[in-house]
Amino acid sequence: MVSKEVSDHVRSWRFILLLALVVLTFFASLYISMSNIRASFSNSGDPDHAFLYLKLLSATDGSMPPFHVLMSFLAPLLGITMGFDAINSEQNSGSLTRLLAQPIYRDNILLAKFYSAMLIISTLFISLTLLMIGGGLLFTGVRIEPSELLRILGFTLLTMVYVGFYLSLSILFSIAFRQAATSALTSLGIWLFFTVFYPILVNLVIRAFLPDPAYLSQSQLMGYNELIMDIMRIAPGQLYSDAATTMLMPSIRSLGPMSMEQLSGAIPSPLPFRESLVIVWPQLSGLLAGSIAFFALAYYIFMRREIRS
Template identity: 65%
Template sequence: MVRKEVADHIRSWRLIVLMALIALTFIASLYVSLSAIGAATGNLNDPDHNFLYLKLLTVTDNVVPPFHVFISFLGPLLGISLGFDAVNAEQQNGTLARIMAQPVYRDNLLLAKFVSACLVVTVFFLALELLMIGGGLVFTGVRMEPQELLRILAFTVLSVVYVGFWLGLSILLSVRFKQGATAALTAIGIWIFLTVFYQIIVKLVVRAILPADPGILSQDQVIAYNNMILDLLRVAPSQLYTDATTTLLMPSVRSLGPVTMEQMAGAVPAPLPFKESLMIVWPQVSGLLAATTVCFALSYYLFMRREIRS
């Protein structure tokens, strides 16, 4: 079943168009990074100036965003396009009843839909990362450090998990709604709300509860308000992905929240080991994995209670 689903995805024009769009944005980001890599690695005040291959994913000229920003925007579209008609299209075509007539469990059908799409996305992202490594090696001739490879692989896994959440959500909507267009529009509406309008709502709520004169707040109160804002923003998957990718691709990042001067006293501006960066972003990764699991569990619950007729 997974092999058949993978073949269907590969032959799908919508997947080809989206992958071509992501590949073009990747090439544009890589071109800008290679053009500005000399100034970025020559800045000795930057603790991350030795990580050339990570700079290829983070350096920008303020015109073309870095690649991980493109993924945070285009990744949901990729996940939604792969799953919005995963189940309802089978029922409309009359093939769902034939599949269920075979000795196949319903959860295996959903798993095949999910795993096949994740395999396609994983291979695609790995190909892009290998292209980036090869381009950096050809144009710079600098050997890659083992820590850079680990961070790039972790970034790839995180990107697949991020796309997997939107894939799980779109599969859930494909089980819930009978029409593929309804499922697609609902998924896109959720994506737009969490990406754009949710941040506006959080800012309006925080502005309403803040005192009229923020200058009267103590340092502890300011930190408490900032932590509250960050906690509210991290309900959105895009914020979790942005926090995690920033920490993985910039080893000098030591905290994802406000830090007092007392906490910064004696800190040396040096890159963190990969294990320490992974510990910082583990709550974000766990949140994305938990949200994906909840979507898949709801899909299984609704699909088990669904009556399938030929």
């Protein structure tokens, strides 16, 4: 079943087009990053200047966003595209009824849908990671450091989890709605809400209910900033952006506001991989928890659904 699902995904035109978009975006970002590496390395005040391979994924000249920012928009589209018609297309065509007439469990069908999509996504991003490392070795001749490799692998794993979040959500809607167009529009609507409208809504609420920052003390201002950041982190895209930025920029020491007492005496130096992982662990756990929750709900609904021809 997994082999059949993988074959269907690979041969579908929508996946081929989205795959071409992701690959073109990757190589465009890689080209721009390579052209800016010499300028960034000449800046001795940059604490991340020694991480060449991380610069390949995070450096930009302003003509286009870096790769991890573009992935915050493309990764949800990839997950939604591969899951919005996972179940309802089978049900509308009548193949689901014939499939369940065979000695096949329902949970195997759902697991095959999810596993095949994640297998393709994992292969795609691992291949892009190896291409990026190979391109860096070919054009620069600089040896990759173990800490860089761990951070790049962590970023790849984080991106796969982010895609899996929207994949679970789209599979849930493919079970909840009979029409594939309805499930696709609902998934895209939720993605657009959290990407575009949710920050605007939070900004309006803050202006309406929170006091003027000019009349707040430093401790009160830090408390309000922490509250605002916690509200913003309800959005999956914000969780991914925080974690990806921390993994690719070792100089980031905190994702929250810091007082002048905390900053005084701090030396601008990169953090070890383990400490950066500790910082991003809440974001990664949130994305994993959301993915598991949506898939568990889809599993519950699908197991109790009456399938008729």
